[in-house]
Amino acid sequence: MTQPPRPRRKGPRPPNGEAPAPRSEAASPAERPHAERIEALRLLTGVLRERRALADLTATAPDLPPAIRARAGHRAAETLRRLGQADAVLARFLRRTPPPPAQDALRLAAVEMLHLSEAPHAVADGAVAAVRAQKGGERLTGLVNAVARRIADEGAPLWAARDPERDAMPNWLRGRLSSAWGAQAVRGIAAAHLAAPPADLTPRDPAGAEALAEKLGADLLPTGSIRLRGRAQISALPGFEGGEWWVQDAAAALPARMLGEVAGLRVLDLCAAPGGKTLQLAAAGAQVTALDISEPRLERLHENLGRMGLSAEILAADALEWRPDAPYDAILLDAPCSATGTGRRHPDMIHLRGGDLDLAALTALQDRLLDRAFRWLVPGGRLVFATCSLLPEEGEIRAEGFLARTPAAAALPADPEKLGIPAEWVSPAGFLRTRPDFWPQSGGLDGFFAAGFLNRP
Numbered sequence: 001m002t003q004p005p006r007p008r009r010k011g012p013r014p015p016n017g018e019a020p021a022p023r024s025e026a027a028s029p030a031e032r033p034h035a036e037r038i039e040a041l042r043l044l045t046g047v048l049r050e051r052r053a054l055a056d057l058t059a060t061a062p063d064l065p066p067a068i069r070a071r072a073g074h075r076a077a078e079t080l081r082r083l084g085q086a087d088a089v090l091a092r093f094l095r096r097t098p099p100p101p102a103q104d105a106l107r108l109a110a111v112e113m114l115h116l117s118e119a120p121h122a123v124a125d126g127a128v129a130a131v132r133a134q135k136g137g138e139r140l141t142g143l144v145n146a147v148a149r150r151i152a153d154e155g156a157p158l159w160a161a162r163d164p165e166r167d168a169m170p171n172w173l174r175g176r177l178s179s180a181w182g183a184q185a186v187r188g189i190a191a192a193h194l195a196a197p198p199a200d201l202t203p204r205d206p207a208g209a210e211a212l213a214e215k216l217g218a219d220l221l222p223t224g225s226i227r228l229r230g231r232a233q234i235s236a237l238p239g240f241e242g243g244e245w246w247v248q249d250a251a252a253a254l255p256a257r258m259l260g261e262v263a264g265l266r267v268l269d270l271c272a273a274p275g276g277k278t279l280q281l282a283a284a285g286a287q288v289t290a291l292d293i294s295e296p297r298l299e300r301l302h303e304n305l306g307r308m309g310l311s312a313e314i315l316a317a318d319a320l321e322w323r324p325d326a327p328y329d330a331i332l333l334d335a336p337c338s339a340t341g342t343g344r345r346h347p348d349m350i351h352l353r354g355g356d357l358d359l360a361a362l363t364a365l366q367d368r369l370l371d372r373a374f375r376w377l378v379p380g381g382r383l384v385f386a387t388c389s390l391l392p393e394e395g396e397i398r399a400e401g402f403l404a405r406t407p408a409a410a411a412l413p414a415d416p417e418k419l420g421i422p423a424e425w426v427s428p429a430g431f432l433r434t435r436p437d438f439w440p441q442s443g444g445l446d447g448f449f450a451a452g453f454l455n456r457p
Protein backbone atom coordinates (compact mmCIF):
# COMPACT_ATOMS: atom_id res chain seq x y z
CA MET A 1 0.00 0.00 0.00
CA THR A 2 1.27 3.46 -0.83
CA GLN A 3 1.71 5.91 1.98
CA PRO A 4 0.39 9.35 1.07
CA PRO A 5 3.03 12.01 0.52
CA ARG A 6 3.37 14.87 2.97
CA PRO A 7 1.51 18.07 2.01
CA ARG A 8 3.44 20.03 -0.60
CA ARG A 9 3.26 23.82 -0.39
CA LYS A 10 2.21 25.88 -3.35
CA GLY A 11 1.02 29.46 -3.35
CA PRO A 12 0.92 31.84 -0.36
CA ARG A 13 1.22 30.69 3.20
CA PRO A 14 -2.19 30.10 4.85
CA PRO A 15 -3.09 31.81 8.13
CA ASN A 16 -1.20 30.55 11.13
CA GLY A 17 -2.39 27.38 12.84
CA GLU A 18 -4.00 27.41 16.23
CA ALA A 19 -1.88 28.71 19.08
CA PRO A 20 -1.67 26.16 21.90
CA ALA A 21 -4.32 26.82 24.53
CA PRO A 22 -3.05 28.08 27.87
CA ARG A 23 -2.84 25.28 30.40
CA SER A 24 -5.84 25.40 32.64
CA GLU A 25 -5.71 24.95 36.35
CA ALA A 26 -7.93 21.93 35.69
CA ALA A 27 -4.79 19.88 35.22
CA SER A 28 -3.84 20.51 38.86
CA PRO A 29 -4.54 17.48 41.06
CA ALA A 30 -5.98 19.84 43.69
CA GLU A 31 -8.77 20.72 41.28
CA ARG A 32 -9.49 17.16 40.18
CA PRO A 33 -12.89 16.87 41.90
CA HIS A 34 -14.18 19.59 39.59
CA ALA A 35 -11.85 19.03 36.65
CA GLU A 36 -14.73 18.01 34.41
CA ARG A 37 -16.74 21.19 34.98
CA ILE A 38 -13.65 23.39 34.80
CA GLU A 39 -12.86 21.88 31.42
CA ALA A 40 -16.49 22.17 30.28
CA LEU A 41 -16.43 25.89 31.12
CA ARG A 42 -13.12 26.33 29.27
CA LEU A 43 -14.74 24.81 26.18
CA LEU A 44 -17.86 26.91 26.49
CA THR A 45 -16.04 30.23 26.91
CA GLY A 46 -13.69 29.21 24.08
CA VAL A 47 -16.65 28.90 21.71
CA LEU A 48 -18.76 31.80 22.95
CA ARG A 49 -16.06 34.37 23.71
CA GLU A 50 -13.09 33.46 21.53
CA ARG A 51 -15.19 32.11 18.65
CA ARG A 52 -13.08 28.94 18.45
CA ALA A 53 -14.51 25.65 17.23
CA LEU A 54 -15.21 22.98 19.83
CA ALA A 55 -13.12 20.48 17.83
CA ASP A 56 -10.08 22.80 17.93
CA LEU A 57 -10.55 23.47 21.64
CA THR A 58 -10.82 19.75 22.41
CA ALA A 59 -7.70 19.08 20.34
CA THR A 60 -5.75 21.54 22.52
CA ALA A 61 -7.24 20.29 25.80
CA PRO A 62 -5.18 20.21 28.96
CA ASP A 63 -3.69 16.96 30.14
CA LEU A 64 -6.82 15.26 31.45
CA PRO A 65 -7.91 11.61 31.37
CA PRO A 66 -9.93 10.83 28.21
CA ALA A 67 -13.08 9.99 30.19
CA ILE A 68 -13.06 13.42 31.87
CA ARG A 69 -12.45 15.12 28.55
CA ALA A 70 -15.30 13.20 26.96
CA ARG A 71 -17.73 14.10 29.74
CA ALA A 72 -16.64 17.76 29.70
CA GLY A 73 -17.17 17.84 25.94
CA HIS A 74 -20.63 16.36 26.37
CA ARG A 75 -21.60 18.99 28.96
CA ALA A 76 -20.33 21.85 26.81
CA ALA A 77 -22.11 20.49 23.71
CA GLU A 78 -25.41 20.04 25.58
CA THR A 79 -25.13 23.58 26.95
CA LEU A 80 -24.62 24.94 23.43
CA ARG A 81 -27.66 23.00 22.23
CA ARG A 82 -29.78 24.44 25.07
CA LEU A 83 -28.24 27.90 25.31
CA GLY A 84 -31.45 29.76 24.50
CA GLN A 85 -33.44 27.80 27.06
CA ALA A 86 -30.76 28.30 29.73
CA ASP A 87 -30.61 32.05 29.06
CA ALA A 88 -34.37 32.39 29.30
CA VAL A 89 -34.37 30.73 32.73
CA LEU A 90 -31.34 32.68 33.97
CA ALA A 91 -32.98 35.95 32.98
CA ARG A 92 -35.44 35.36 35.83
CA PHE A 93 -32.64 35.35 38.40
CA LEU A 94 -30.40 38.11 37.06
CA ARG A 95 -31.15 41.81 36.86
CA ARG A 96 -28.42 42.38 34.27
CA THR A 97 -26.10 40.22 32.18
CA PRO A 98 -23.24 39.11 34.44
CA PRO A 99 -19.57 39.17 33.35
CA PRO A 100 -18.83 36.45 30.75
CA PRO A 101 -17.24 33.76 32.97
CA ALA A 102 -20.14 33.95 35.44
CA GLN A 103 -22.75 33.96 32.69
CA ASP A 104 -21.22 30.89 31.02
CA ALA A 105 -20.73 29.04 34.33
CA LEU A 106 -24.41 29.63 35.12
CA ARG A 107 -25.55 28.52 31.66
CA LEU A 108 -23.61 25.32 32.18
CA ALA A 109 -25.04 24.88 35.68
CA ALA A 110 -28.61 25.42 34.44
CA VAL A 111 -28.24 22.77 31.75
CA GLU A 112 -26.57 20.32 34.11
CA MET A 113 -29.29 20.66 36.72
CA LEU A 114 -32.37 21.10 34.57
CA HIS A 115 -31.59 19.05 31.48
CA LEU A 116 -28.93 16.53 32.48
CA SER A 117 -30.58 16.03 35.91
CA GLU A 118 -27.33 16.21 37.84
CA ALA A 119 -27.24 16.65 41.63
CA PRO A 120 -27.81 20.37 42.30
CA HIS A 121 -25.31 20.74 45.15
CA ALA A 122 -22.53 19.12 43.09
CA VAL A 123 -23.39 21.32 40.12
CA ALA A 124 -23.37 24.49 42.24
CA ASP A 125 -20.00 23.58 43.83
CA GLY A 126 -18.61 22.73 40.40
CA ALA A 127 -19.85 26.02 38.93
CA VAL A 128 -18.07 27.94 41.69
CA ALA A 129 -14.83 25.97 41.15
CA ALA A 130 -15.10 26.42 37.39
CA VAL A 131 -15.60 30.19 37.54
CA ARG A 132 -12.76 30.49 40.07
CA ALA A 133 -10.44 28.76 37.57
CA GLN A 134 -11.22 31.44 34.98
CA LYS A 135 -9.18 34.65 34.77
CA GLY A 136 -10.75 37.20 37.13
CA GLY A 137 -13.22 34.59 38.31
CA GLU A 138 -12.51 34.75 42.05
CA ARG A 139 -14.67 37.85 42.52
CA LEU A 140 -17.58 36.15 40.73
CA THR A 141 -17.85 33.11 42.97
CA GLY A 142 -20.44 34.69 45.31
CA LEU A 143 -22.73 35.61 42.44
CA VAL A 144 -22.40 32.20 40.78
CA ASN A 145 -23.03 30.39 44.06
CA ALA A 146 -26.14 32.44 44.85
CA VAL A 147 -27.68 32.14 41.38
CA ALA A 148 -26.82 28.44 41.02
CA ARG A 149 -28.70 27.76 44.24
CA ARG A 150 -31.71 29.67 42.98
CA ILE A 151 -31.68 27.63 39.79
CA ALA A 152 -31.66 24.52 41.98
CA ASP A 153 -34.63 25.73 44.07
CA GLU A 154 -36.80 27.46 41.48
CA GLY A 155 -35.48 26.50 38.03
CA ALA A 156 -37.42 23.33 37.19
CA PRO A 157 -40.88 24.83 36.48
CA LEU A 158 -39.35 27.70 34.54
CA TRP A 159 -37.37 25.23 32.41
CA ALA A 160 -40.42 23.05 31.83
CA ALA A 161 -42.49 26.05 30.73
CA ARG A 162 -40.14 26.84 27.83
CA ASP A 163 -40.55 25.62 24.26
CA PRO A 164 -37.14 23.98 23.64
CA GLU A 165 -37.51 23.99 19.86
CA ARG A 166 -38.29 27.68 19.87
CA ASP A 167 -35.26 28.38 22.08
CA ALA A 168 -32.93 26.09 20.12
CA MET A 169 -32.17 28.45 17.30
CA PRO A 170 -30.77 31.98 17.41
CA ASN A 171 -33.04 34.55 15.77
CA TRP A 172 -30.67 35.34 12.90
CA LEU A 173 -30.73 31.72 11.79
CA ARG A 174 -34.42 31.16 12.48
CA GLY A 175 -35.30 34.13 10.25
CA ARG A 176 -33.16 32.95 7.35
CA LEU A 177 -34.36 29.35 7.55
CA SER A 178 -38.02 30.33 7.92
CA SER A 179 -37.88 32.35 4.71
CA ALA A 180 -36.15 29.48 2.91
CA TRP A 181 -38.02 26.40 4.17
CA GLY A 182 -41.03 27.57 6.22
CA ALA A 183 -41.92 27.47 9.90
CA GLN A 184 -42.64 23.75 10.11
CA ALA A 185 -39.27 22.80 8.64
CA VAL A 186 -37.56 25.17 11.07
CA ARG A 187 -39.21 23.38 14.00
CA GLY A 188 -37.98 20.06 12.62
CA ILE A 189 -34.46 21.42 12.15
CA ALA A 190 -34.49 22.86 15.68
CA ALA A 191 -35.66 19.49 17.05
CA ALA A 192 -32.77 17.81 15.21
CA HIS A 193 -30.33 20.34 16.68
CA LEU A 194 -31.47 19.44 20.19
CA ALA A 195 -30.62 15.76 19.89
CA ALA A 196 -27.09 14.36 19.80
CA PRO A 197 -26.95 12.58 16.43
CA PRO A 198 -25.88 8.98 15.84
CA ALA A 199 -22.43 8.37 14.37
CA ASP A 200 -22.32 7.43 10.68
CA LEU A 201 -19.53 5.47 9.03
CA THR A 202 -18.60 5.20 5.37
CA PRO A 203 -17.40 1.71 4.45
CA ARG A 204 -14.21 1.59 2.42
CA ASP A 205 -15.67 -1.21 0.31
CA PRO A 206 -19.36 -0.49 -0.46
CA ALA A 207 -19.85 -4.12 -1.53
CA GLY A 208 -19.03 -5.28 2.01
CA ALA A 209 -21.27 -2.71 3.72
CA GLU A 210 -23.96 -5.16 4.80
CA ALA A 211 -21.52 -7.57 6.42
CA LEU A 212 -19.71 -4.67 8.08
CA ALA A 213 -22.95 -3.26 9.50
CA GLU A 214 -23.75 -6.67 10.94
CA LYS A 215 -20.28 -6.99 12.49
CA LEU A 216 -20.73 -3.58 14.11
CA GLY A 217 -24.30 -4.27 15.26
CA ALA A 218 -25.26 -1.18 13.26
CA ASP A 219 -27.82 -0.23 10.61
CA LEU A 220 -27.11 0.00 6.91
CA LEU A 221 -28.82 3.11 5.55
CA PRO A 222 -30.31 3.10 2.02
CA THR A 223 -27.53 5.52 1.00
CA GLY A 224 -24.83 2.94 1.87
CA SER A 225 -23.67 4.65 5.08
CA ILE A 226 -23.59 2.63 8.29
CA ARG A 227 -25.32 4.15 11.31
CA LEU A 228 -24.27 3.13 14.83
CA ARG A 229 -27.12 2.38 17.23
CA GLY A 230 -25.63 3.82 20.42
CA ARG A 231 -22.70 5.89 21.63
CA ALA A 232 -19.39 4.12 21.17
CA GLN A 233 -15.67 4.74 21.47
CA ILE A 234 -14.97 4.97 17.76
CA SER A 235 -11.31 3.91 17.87
CA ALA A 236 -12.28 0.72 19.74
CA LEU A 237 -14.77 -0.47 17.09
CA PRO A 238 -13.95 -3.45 14.84
CA GLY A 239 -12.34 -2.37 11.58
CA PHE A 240 -10.97 0.98 12.84
CA GLU A 241 -7.35 -0.15 12.93
CA GLY A 242 -7.64 -1.99 9.64
CA GLY A 243 -9.11 1.06 7.88
CA GLU A 244 -12.37 -0.65 6.92
CA TRP A 245 -14.40 2.53 7.40
CA TRP A 246 -14.22 6.17 8.48
CA VAL A 247 -16.60 8.50 10.29
CA GLN A 248 -18.67 10.64 7.92
CA ASP A 249 -22.22 11.93 8.13
CA ALA A 250 -24.58 10.14 5.74
CA ALA A 251 -25.35 13.41 3.92
CA ALA A 252 -21.67 14.34 3.61
CA ALA A 253 -21.06 11.04 1.80
CA LEU A 254 -23.47 11.89 -1.05
CA PRO A 255 -21.68 14.65 -3.07
CA ALA A 256 -18.62 12.52 -3.96
CA ARG A 257 -20.94 9.76 -5.16
CA MET A 258 -22.67 12.25 -7.47
CA LEU A 259 -19.48 12.25 -9.58
CA GLY A 260 -20.41 8.69 -10.63
CA GLU A 261 -17.79 6.12 -11.62
CA VAL A 262 -14.32 7.60 -10.97
CA ALA A 263 -12.02 4.55 -11.05
CA GLY A 264 -8.86 5.39 -12.98
CA LEU A 265 -9.88 9.04 -13.53
CA ARG A 266 -7.84 12.12 -12.63
CA VAL A 267 -9.98 13.76 -9.94
CA LEU A 268 -9.38 17.07 -8.16
CA ASP A 269 -10.80 17.30 -4.64
CA LEU A 270 -10.88 21.07 -4.21
CA CYS A 271 -11.20 22.35 -0.62
CA ALA A 272 -10.45 18.82 0.50
CA ALA A 273 -9.44 18.89 4.15
CA PRO A 274 -9.85 17.08 6.50
CA GLY A 275 -10.56 14.63 3.72
CA GLY A 276 -13.76 12.60 4.16
CA LYS A 277 -14.48 12.98 0.46
CA THR A 278 -10.84 12.43 -0.55
CA LEU A 279 -11.07 9.03 1.15
CA GLN A 280 -14.22 8.18 -0.79
CA LEU A 281 -12.66 9.15 -4.13
CA ALA A 282 -9.37 7.36 -3.43
CA ALA A 283 -11.21 4.24 -2.20
CA ALA A 284 -13.24 4.29 -5.42
CA GLY A 285 -10.00 4.02 -7.40
CA ALA A 286 -9.56 7.62 -8.58
CA GLN A 287 -6.15 9.29 -8.94
CA VAL A 288 -6.90 12.08 -6.50
CA THR A 289 -5.31 15.47 -6.05
CA ALA A 290 -6.48 16.89 -2.72
CA LEU A 291 -6.03 20.65 -2.43
CA ASP A 292 -6.75 22.89 0.53
CA ILE A 293 -5.50 26.22 1.85
CA SER A 294 -5.12 25.03 5.44
CA GLU A 295 -1.96 23.12 6.29
CA PRO A 296 -3.15 21.99 9.75
CA ARG A 297 -6.30 20.57 8.18
CA LEU A 298 -4.23 18.89 5.46
CA GLU A 299 -2.16 17.23 8.19
CA ARG A 300 -5.37 15.57 9.33
CA LEU A 301 -6.15 14.56 5.75
CA HIS A 302 -2.66 13.04 5.49
CA GLU A 303 -3.20 11.08 8.72
CA ASN A 304 -6.63 9.91 7.56
CA LEU A 305 -5.23 8.62 4.27
CA GLY A 306 -2.42 6.89 6.16
CA ARG A 307 -4.82 5.09 8.51
CA MET A 308 -6.85 3.88 5.56
CA GLY A 309 -3.80 2.86 3.53
CA LEU A 310 -5.00 5.08 0.67
CA SER A 311 -3.05 7.64 -1.29
CA ALA A 312 -3.58 10.99 -2.94
CA GLU A 313 -1.46 13.91 -4.07
CA ILE A 314 -1.81 16.53 -1.36
CA LEU A 315 -1.39 20.23 -2.15
CA ALA A 316 -1.48 23.17 0.23
CA ALA A 317 -2.52 26.14 -1.90
CA ASP A 318 -5.04 28.92 -2.32
CA ALA A 319 -7.46 27.73 -5.01
CA LEU A 320 -7.96 31.35 -6.06
CA GLU A 321 -4.31 31.53 -7.14
CA TRP A 322 -3.34 27.95 -7.98
CA ARG A 323 -3.59 26.52 -11.51
CA PRO A 324 -3.35 22.86 -12.57
CA ASP A 325 -0.71 21.64 -15.03
CA ALA A 326 -3.31 19.54 -16.87
CA PRO A 327 -7.14 19.41 -16.85
CA TYR A 328 -9.09 16.94 -14.71
CA ASP A 329 -11.69 14.37 -15.64
CA ALA A 330 -13.75 15.24 -12.57
CA ILE A 331 -13.71 17.85 -9.81
CA LEU A 332 -15.39 17.90 -6.42
CA LEU A 333 -15.66 21.41 -4.99
CA ASP A 334 -16.74 21.24 -1.33
CA ALA A 335 -16.74 24.98 -0.87
CA PRO A 336 -16.24 26.92 2.37
CA CYS A 337 -19.63 28.03 3.68
CA SER A 338 -21.65 29.00 6.77
CA ALA A 339 -21.72 25.31 7.85
CA THR A 340 -25.32 25.90 8.97
CA GLY A 341 -26.19 22.34 7.92
CA THR A 342 -23.96 20.83 10.58
CA GLY A 343 -25.68 22.26 13.68
CA ARG A 344 -26.84 18.88 15.01
CA ARG A 345 -23.33 17.42 14.91
CA HIS A 346 -21.52 20.67 15.75
CA PRO A 347 -23.69 22.69 18.13
CA ASP A 348 -20.91 25.27 18.36
CA MET A 349 -21.30 26.24 14.68
CA ILE A 350 -24.38 28.40 14.98
CA HIS A 351 -22.93 30.20 18.00
CA LEU A 352 -19.54 30.70 16.39
CA ARG A 353 -21.11 32.54 13.50
CA GLY A 354 -23.37 34.68 15.62
CA GLY A 355 -25.43 37.26 13.81
CA ASP A 356 -22.39 38.60 11.98
CA LEU A 357 -22.23 35.94 9.28
CA ASP A 358 -20.68 37.59 6.21
CA LEU A 359 -22.82 35.78 3.68
CA ALA A 360 -21.94 38.16 0.82
CA ALA A 361 -18.21 37.39 1.22
CA LEU A 362 -18.86 33.65 1.38
CA THR A 363 -21.11 33.53 -1.66
CA ALA A 364 -18.66 35.67 -3.67
CA LEU A 365 -15.90 33.20 -2.76
CA GLN A 366 -18.11 30.25 -3.75
CA ASP A 367 -18.80 31.83 -7.16
CA ARG A 368 -15.12 32.53 -7.79
CA LEU A 369 -14.11 28.99 -6.82
CA LEU A 370 -16.82 27.47 -8.99
CA ASP A 371 -15.99 29.60 -12.05
CA ARG A 372 -12.26 28.83 -11.74
CA ALA A 373 -12.65 25.12 -11.09
CA PHE A 374 -15.01 24.56 -14.01
CA ARG A 375 -12.29 25.81 -16.40
CA TRP A 376 -9.99 23.01 -15.18
CA LEU A 377 -12.19 20.22 -16.59
CA VAL A 378 -11.55 18.24 -19.77
CA PRO A 379 -14.38 18.50 -22.35
CA GLY A 380 -17.05 16.10 -21.12
CA GLY A 381 -15.65 16.35 -17.58
CA ARG A 382 -17.97 16.65 -14.58
CA LEU A 383 -17.94 18.85 -11.50
CA VAL A 384 -19.91 18.60 -8.28
CA PHE A 385 -20.33 21.76 -6.23
CA ALA A 386 -21.30 21.12 -2.60
CA THR A 387 -21.80 23.07 0.62
CA CYS A 388 -22.83 21.95 4.11
CA SER A 389 -25.19 24.91 4.32
CA LEU A 390 -28.93 25.19 4.80
CA LEU A 391 -29.06 28.56 3.12
CA PRO A 392 -30.22 28.63 -0.53
CA GLU A 393 -27.81 31.53 -1.08
CA GLU A 394 -24.99 29.00 -0.66
CA GLY A 395 -26.73 26.28 -2.66
CA GLU A 396 -29.61 26.54 -5.11
CA ILE A 397 -29.00 30.23 -5.86
CA ARG A 398 -25.27 29.66 -6.53
CA ALA A 399 -25.96 26.71 -8.83
CA GLU A 400 -28.72 28.49 -10.81
CA GLY A 401 -26.52 31.57 -11.21
CA PHE A 402 -23.60 29.44 -12.39
CA LEU A 403 -25.71 27.69 -15.04
CA ALA A 404 -27.12 31.02 -16.22
CA ARG A 405 -23.69 32.61 -16.73
CA THR A 406 -21.83 29.51 -18.04
CA PRO A 407 -23.05 28.37 -21.48
CA ALA A 408 -20.52 25.49 -21.48
CA ALA A 409 -22.12 23.98 -18.36
CA ALA A 410 -25.09 21.61 -18.38
CA ALA A 411 -26.84 20.35 -15.25
CA LEU A 412 -25.96 16.77 -14.32
CA PRO A 413 -28.97 15.83 -12.18
CA ALA A 414 -28.56 13.81 -8.99
CA ASP A 415 -29.97 10.30 -9.41
CA PRO A 416 -32.08 9.35 -6.34
CA GLU A 417 -31.96 5.66 -7.18
CA LYS A 418 -28.18 5.50 -7.42
CA LEU A 419 -27.78 7.56 -4.26
CA GLY A 420 -30.39 5.56 -2.32
CA ILE A 421 -32.41 8.63 -1.38
CA PRO A 422 -36.07 9.65 -1.69
CA ALA A 423 -36.85 11.40 -4.98
CA GLU A 424 -38.07 14.48 -3.05
CA TRP A 425 -34.50 15.27 -2.02
CA VAL A 426 -33.69 16.14 -5.62
CA SER A 427 -35.15 19.40 -6.97
CA PRO A 428 -36.71 19.67 -10.45
CA ALA A 429 -33.41 21.24 -11.55
CA GLY A 430 -31.59 18.09 -10.40
CA PHE A 431 -29.94 19.58 -7.30
CA LEU A 432 -29.54 17.51 -4.14
CA ARG A 433 -30.83 19.05 -0.89
CA THR A 434 -30.68 17.34 2.51
CA ARG A 435 -31.85 18.84 5.80
CA PRO A 436 -31.50 17.79 9.45
CA ASP A 437 -35.28 17.31 9.70
CA PHE A 438 -35.23 14.59 7.00
CA TRP A 439 -35.41 10.97 8.21
CA PRO A 440 -36.38 12.03 11.75
CA GLN A 441 -37.32 8.48 12.74
CA SER A 442 -33.83 7.18 12.07
CA GLY A 443 -31.76 10.04 13.47
CA GLY A 444 -31.75 12.63 10.67
CA LEU A 445 -28.79 13.72 8.61
CA ASP A 446 -26.79 16.89 8.09
CA GLY A 447 -27.92 19.69 5.82
CA PHE A 448 -26.12 19.58 2.49
CA PHE A 449 -26.48 20.97 -0.98
CA ALA A 450 -24.86 19.47 -4.09
CA ALA A 451 -25.20 20.20 -7.78
CA GLY A 452 -23.54 18.34 -10.65
CA PHE A 453 -22.39 20.03 -13.86
CA LEU A 454 -21.13 18.65 -17.15
CA ASN A 455 -18.55 20.51 -19.26
CA ARG A 456 -20.30 20.13 -22.63
CA PRO A 457 -17.98 18.24 -24.97
Ligand SMILES: C[S@@+](CC[C@H](N)C(=O)[O-])C[C@H]1O[C@@H](n2cnc3c(N)ncnc32)[C@H](O)[C@@H]1O
Pocket: 270, 271, 272, 273, 274, 275, 276, 277, 278, 291, 292, 293, 294, 297, 317, 318, 319, 320, 334, 335, 336, 337, 388
Ligand atom coordinates in the same frame (compact mmCIF):
# COMPACT_ATOMS: atom_id res chain seq x y z
C1 LIG B 1 -16.26 22.41 3.88
S1 LIG B 1 -14.59 22.33 4.21
C2 LIG B 1 -14.05 20.95 3.29
C3 LIG B 1 -14.40 19.59 3.88
C4 LIG B 1 -13.78 18.45 3.11
N1 LIG B 1 -14.11 18.48 1.71
C5 LIG B 1 -14.12 17.09 3.67
O1 LIG B 1 -14.94 16.39 3.12
O2 LIG B 1 -13.53 16.71 4.69
C6 LIG B 1 -14.00 23.68 3.25
C7 LIG B 1 -12.50 23.75 3.11
O3 LIG B 1 -12.17 24.82 2.23
C8 LIG B 1 -10.87 25.24 2.53
N2 LIG B 1 -10.65 26.54 1.86
C9 LIG B 1 -11.21 27.73 2.17
N3 LIG B 1 -10.79 28.67 1.30
C10 LIG B 1 -9.95 28.05 0.42
C11 LIG B 1 -9.18 28.49 -0.70
N4 LIG B 1 -9.21 29.78 -1.09
N5 LIG B 1 -8.42 27.60 -1.36
C12 LIG B 1 -8.39 26.31 -0.97
N6 LIG B 1 -9.08 25.83 0.09
C13 LIG B 1 -9.86 26.70 0.77
C14 LIG B 1 -10.88 25.27 4.05
O4 LIG B 1 -9.57 25.22 4.57
C15 LIG B 1 -11.69 24.02 4.38
O5 LIG B 1 -10.86 22.93 4.67
